Amino acid sequence: GSCGLYLAGALAKNKPEVTVFEKKDNLSNKACSGLFSERILDFVPQSEKLTENKIKSVIVNFPNKKSKVDFSKSFLVMDRSRLDNLLLDLAISAGAKILFNRHIKKTPTGFDKVIACDGAESEIRKQLGLKNPPLRLGIQGFTASRETAEETENFVEVWPRKNGFLWKIPRGKNIEYGVLANINEAYKIFTDFIKENKLNILNVRARIVPQGLIISENEEIALCGDAAGLTKPWSGGGVVWGMVAADILIKNFPDFSKYSKELKKFFGFKILRSEIFTKLVYFVGYKIPFLLPKRNRIESDFLI
Numbered sequence: 001g002s003c004g005l006y007l008a009g010a011l012a013k014n015k016p017e018v019t020v021f022e023k024k025d026n027l028s029n030k031a032c033s034g035l036f037s038e039r040i041l042d043f044v045p046q047s048e049k050l051t052e053n054k055i056k057s058v059i060v061n062f063p064n065k066k067s068k069v070d071f072s073k074s075f076l077v078m079d080r081s082r083l084d085n086l087l088l089d090l091a092i093s094a095g096a097k098i099l100f101n102r103h104i105k106k107t108p109t110g111f112d113k114v115i116a117c118d119g120a121e122s123e124i125r126k127q128l129g130l131k132n133p134p135l136r137l138g139i140q141g142f143t144a145s146r147e148t149a150e151e152t153e154n155f156v157e158v159w160p161r162k163n164g165f166l167w168k169i170p171r172g173k174n175i176e177y178g179v180l181a182n183i184n185e186a187y188k189i190f191t192d193f194i195k196e197n198k199l200n201i202l203n204v205r206a207r208i209v210p211q212g213l214i215i216s217e218n219e220e221i222a223l224c225g226d227a228a229g230l231t232k233p234w235s236g237g238g239v240v241w242g243m244v245a246a247d248i249l250i251k252n253f254p255d256f257s258k259y260s261k262e263l264k265k266f267f268g269f270k271i272l273r274s275e276i277f278t279k280l281v282y283f284v285g286y287k288i289p290f291l292l293p294k295r296n297r298i299e300s301d302f303l304i
Helices: 002-013 045-050 080-094 123-127 186-196 239-252 256-287
Strands: 019-021 035-037 053-062 065-077 097-099 114-116 135-142 155-161 164-170 175-182 202-210 221-223 295-298
Touching: 002 019, 002 080, 002 239, 035 239, 045 080, 053 256, 080 097, 114 123, 123 221, 135 186, 155 256, 164 186, 175 186, 221 256, 239 256
Parallel strands: 019 097, 053 155, 065 295, 114 221
Antiparallel strands: 035 065, 053 065, 135 175, 135 202, 155 164, 164 175
């Protein structure tokens, strides 16, 4: 994924021999909304050419109140597969060795250091005996193509649900709808919403989304990205957070103990604060909606 490929390219530039194991035979068709704050350009400036739309705000639709939230940094809509393939090219150019069709079910041997970027259900995390972070299910689908890109809005909409939310993202050529919710509830929430709004949804995809920081204390094996549970509690987005963690790892490489300590220091309070903030917004939106401001502003990646 994005985090592993970004790490591979950055580390390879510093001359270690870097090998990436990818279980699939390509990087296409990954379920991801591809909604990244402009901060993505700090990590991958070349990705600007992939921008399909710029999102400046979100409209939150509670049953009895709407609230508009402006972002401190615009969000860029990109195709996740195109981003990953760009990162693949950059990693190869930097000297990283990429091996496809290599499904890792146990910790690779013959390496001085191992970095697990193997997703929400990380096999390496299991090998370390670490618990899984809480898992949710994200489902997305798309409407048929629009006739003109001029119709594209610069805002997204969300509909909060218990333990999750539904979303609508204008992508330029089409519109994406999706849901993030408990694994056992997400599909029903999504299909009910589609029926209620009489939507014709195509190309439906799904993926497991982790949430909750998991730290490896192993001095030879580190966790990063989704394997470390690094996604935003309020949205489930993890690419920028994963790259922030990757930069912390790169700065401290090869000292994984120092990386883990700094990772916990940087994200620990941010995650706790975000979880509390999200629960508070849901409580106010459902129980006392008249207290919910009609308009607000948040920091795009860290809320405050």
